Amino acid sequence: MLLNDQFQRARVCDDPKKSRPPPFSIRLSESERARLIAEAKGIPLGAYIKAKALGEPPLSIRRSGLAVEDRRALAQALALLGRSHIAGNLNQLAHAANIGALPMTPETESDLRSTLDAVRSMRSLLLQALGMKEARP
16 A cells, blocks of 8 residues: 555545535523523533534533643644644655655655654544544545
């Protein structure tokens, strides 16, 4: 299996053809909003209202065991990783290796594979900590 194939499978594929329905909005008074925020106990307000309206148990902050501040820090870390172009750079290295432009020694291939595994692990752990599911291509 080519390294490039492994890198392609590791990236997240966003399908722009999958459209979402338009958002639903609701007007609340300041006191109604404050009450819902207090009831939500750190859960994003939109998620809390959706769960409450559909009669489902709301996603609990305790699921990840993190305070809201920790969740924000993790979200920022995930965003920074997304903007870092690590996956793209690794993909370019894999492409260069596949076309023969990168001298591929067993040590280089091993380093690339371990780097890919590390990136996958970081992404998986961050998403898990945020209580999010991984999108599979």
